[in-house]
Amino acid sequence: MITAAxxxxxxxxxxxxxxxxxxxxxxxxxxxGAVVHVAEHGEEALALLEEFFPDLIILDIAMPxxxxxxxxxxxxxxNIFDQVPVIAVTAHAMKGDRERILEAGFDYYISKPFxxxxxxxxxxxxxxxxTHVVAYLGAKR
Numbered sequence: 707m708i709t710a711a712x713x714x715x716x717x718x719x720x721x722x723x724x725x726x727x728x729x730x731x732x733x734x735x736x737x738x739g740a741v742v743h744v745a746e747h748g749e750e751a752l753a754l755l756e757e758f759f760p761d762l763i764i765l766d767i768a769m770p771x772x773x774x775x776x777x778x779x780x781x782x783x784x785n786i787f788d789q790v791p792v793i794a795v796t797a798h799a800m801k802g803d804r805e806r807i808l809e810a811g812f813d814y815y816i817s818k819p820f821x822x823x824x825x826x827x828x829x830x831x832x833x834x835x836x837t838h839v840v841a842y843l844g845a846k847r
């Protein structure tokens with residue numbers, strides 16, 4: 707089982723074009739001890755993945771240059787990243803969006819705006835619902 711204490715062992719890639727959301731998520735994860743790298747769009751993320759192997763990717767859906775859908779597709783095409791958990795962060799929380807996000811290959815999604823007080827707990831709970839993610843991140847201990 708993944709706990710909030712495990713966050714301190716994670717290397718996380720945050721891909722988010724909104725500066726405030728990017729700063730907040732980075733701050734929260736770094737405060738818990740995670741090593742965080744950031745990208746403003748998918749092309750930057752793919753470039754970072756050439757030199758950085760994250761344990762977790764937090765990926766916005768609606769971004770300029772390369773959106774989250776295309777970014778996820780390209781990440782999953784790179785064999786060494788096919789097991790890395792990818793969490794969608796999106797303002798698209800309409801009926802049917804959750805199913806579309808999960809069918810696309812995301813492991814979970816977090817709706818924006820998110821609460822700074824609860825987002826990391828929500829993230830840990832979400833990751834614990836995915837057996838393959840628990841096994842993957844558990845191996846990082």
